[in-house]
Amino acid sequence: MICISVDGRAQVGSVLFESFGQVVAFRHRSHFLVAFRRCIDGRTAHNVTRTGNTREYMDQGLHILVAGGGIGGLAVAYALGRDGHDVTVIEQASEFGEIGAGIQLGPNVFRMFSYLDLTEAINEVAFFPSALCMNDVCTGERVVRMPLGDEGARTPNGYPYGVIYRVDLHQVLLSACRALPNIRLRTSARLAHFEQSAGSVQVHLADGRRVDGEALVAADGLWSKVREAIVGDGKPRVSGHVAYRAVLKREDVPSHLWSDEVRLWGGEKTHLVHYPLRRGELFNLVAVFHSSKYDEGWDTFGDASELRERFARACPQVQELLARIEMWKMWVLCDRDPVMNWTDRRVTLLGDAAHPMLQYLAQGAGQAIEDAVVLREALCHASRDVALAFQLYQQTRYLRTARAQLTARFYGDIYHASGVTRELRNRLFQSGTESAGFVGLQWMYDGINPKQLFRRD
Ligand SMILES: Cc1cc2nc3c(=O)[nH]c(=O)nc-3n(C[C@H](O)[C@H](O)[C@H](O)COP(=O)(O)OP(=O)(O)OC[C@H]3O[C@@H](n4cnc5c(N)ncnc54)[C@H](O)[C@@H]3O)c2cc1C
Numbered sequence: 001m002i003c004i005s006v007d008g009r010a011q012v013g014s015v016l017f018e019s020f021g022q023v024v025a026f027r028h029r030s031h032f033l034v035a036f037r038r039c040i041d042g043r044t045a046h047n048v049t050r051t052g053n054t055r056e057y058m059d060q061g062l063h064i065l066v067a068g069g070g071i072g073g074l075a076v077a078y079a080l081g082r083d084g085h086d087v088t089v090i091e092q093a094s095e096f097g098e099i100g101a102g103i104q105l106g107p108n109v110f111r112m113f114s115y116l117d118l119t120e121a122i123n124e125v126a127f128f129p130s131a132l133c134m135n136d137v138c139t140g141e142r143v144v145r146m147p148l149g150d151e152g153a154r155t156p157n158g159y160p161y162g163v164i165y166r167v168d169l170h171q172v173l174l175s176a177c178r179a180l181p182n183i184r185l186r187t188s189a190r191l192a193h194f195e196q197s198a199g200s201v202q203v204h205l206a207d208g209r210r211v212d213g214e215a216l217v218a219a220d221g222l223w224s225k226v227r228e229a230i231v232g233d234g235k236p237r238v239s240g241h242v243a244y245r246a247v248l249k250r251e252d253v254p255s256h257l258w259s260d261e262v263r264l265w266g267g268e269k270t271h272l273v274h275y276p277l278r279r280g281e282l283f284n285l286v287a288v289f290h291s292s293k294y295d296e297g298w299d300t301f302g303d304a305s306e307l308r309e310r311f312a313r314a315c316p317q318v319q320e321l322l323a324r325i326e327m328w329k330m331w332v333l334c335d336r337d338p339v340m341n342w343t344d345r346r347v348t349l350l351g352d353a354a355h356p357m358l359q360y361l362a363q364g365a366g367q368a369i370e371d372a373v374v375l376r377e378a379l380c381h382a383s384r385d386v387a388l389a390f391q392l393y394q395q396t397r398y399l400r401t402a403r404a405q406l407t408a409r410f411y412g413d414i415y416h417a418s419g420v421t422r423e424l425r426n427r428l429f430q431s432g433t434e435s436a437g438f439v440g441l442q443w444m445y446d447g448i449n450p451k452q453l454f455r456r457d
Contacts, residue, residue: 064080097170106444127260136267245286343390343394
C-alpha cells in the first residue's frame, strides 16, 4: 500500500511508503516515479537516505551512455531512465528521426509496450490489421490467411498484432525520453571510438569531444562502430536482396487495391508486402527482389525500371499497385551470423548492432525493444554491477535473437520459392488450418515475461 501526501518539507511532494514506515521526500518528479515503480515491482528503494526526520530520495543512478538514437537506442534510454539512471543518448544525425516506412509489431512487442507503459501512446497511432495473408505473386491465389480479428483483437497469447509508421513509433519513444529530465539527448554526436577503465567508459566523438559514463550501450545499428571493437566480425553479410519502399496516402489507393490485411505476395526471388499505417490514413508498400545493384545504406533512391523487370510476371493487381509509385526508396538487406558474445565488461550491444536480421520475420525492431527491457531487468537484478548485468542480459538474449536471425533467412527462402518448392509451399500452406501459422511462431509471439527473468526466489 502506498499513500501519497504533500507535506511542507518536500519541494515536489512526499510519499508515505508503508514498506519504509515513514515519509520520503522527493526533489524531482522523476525520482518519485522511480521509487513508486520500484514499490509496485516489490523492489526496495535503495536510493533512500535519512535527512533529519524525513528520508530523502537521492539520485544515485548510474551514468549510462547510449550510442544511437534509433528505435533500440531510445527504447533502452527510456527503460533505464525510468529507473532514475542518468542516460545520455549520442546520435550521429543532426536530428532524431526515422525513415518513412512501416513496421510490423508482433504480440511479443506489444507485451513490451505494456511493460513500458507505452500501450496507450502506441495504440493511438498504430493500425490493427484484420489478418496476416500470403498470396502467390504470379497467380494471385491465396496461399494462407491467419485472421487477427477486429481492430485491437488479440492473438492467442493475449496481445495484439499491429503495424505502425516508423516515424510514429520513434516519436512515441522520443517523447517518452523527453519527458524524463534525467535523459539527455545529444545530436550531431558521432561515436568514433571508445575505451574503458575499471569504473568508467569514455566515448570519443568524431569531432574530438569526449563523453564519459559508467557504462555504454551501443545501439548504433547494422554498421556498428562499437561492434567492430567488441566482436570484430567485419562488414555485415549482404544478402543479395534489396527492398524498395513507398508510402501512399489512403486516398491515392483505389478501393479495389486497398486491404486492411498485412498482405504478402510471394514469388520467385521477389515479394511485395503491403498494409495500412497510422490508423489507416497511409498505405505502406515494400517490394523485395534479388539484385546485385545496391548502395550501402537505408535511404537511397531505387531504380524503378529494374523493379518493373523483376515483377514482370506478377499478377495484374500487383502490377497495378507497383505502377502507382513513381519514386522508390531503397534498402540494401543485410544480416550477420549469430554470435554468443557481444559484451565487453561495461560495454554491450543492443538491437541491430548485436543481432541484425533480415526483415522476413518482421522482428528486428521488436527484438531491439525486447533487448531494452531485458537489459533494464538485468541491471535491476545486478544492482550497480554493470559488468554482471550486461553478462546476464547477453546470456538471456543470444539464443532467442539467434533463432530469429536464422528463422528470418528461412522465411525469405519460403517467400521467394520457385518451381516445385513454390508449388509445394502453396499446397502445404493451403491445406493447413488458419491457426497453424501462429503455432509455428508461438516461440516468437509468446515472447518473454520480463518479471520472471531474474526472479530472486
Ligand atoms: C525492409 C525492412 C523491413 C523491416 N521490417 C521490420 C518489421 O516489420 N518489424 C520489425 O520489428 N523490424 C523490421 N525491420 C528491422 C528494423 O528496421 C531494425 O531491426 C531496427 O530499425 C533496428 O533498430 P536499431 O535501433 O537497433 O538500429 P537503427 O535503426 O539502425 O538505429 C541506429 C542509430 O544509431 C545511429 N548511429 C549509427 N552509428 C553511430 C555512431 N557511430 N555514433 C552515433 N550514432 C550512430 C544511427 O544514425 C541510427 O539513428 C525491417 C528492416 C528492413 C530493412
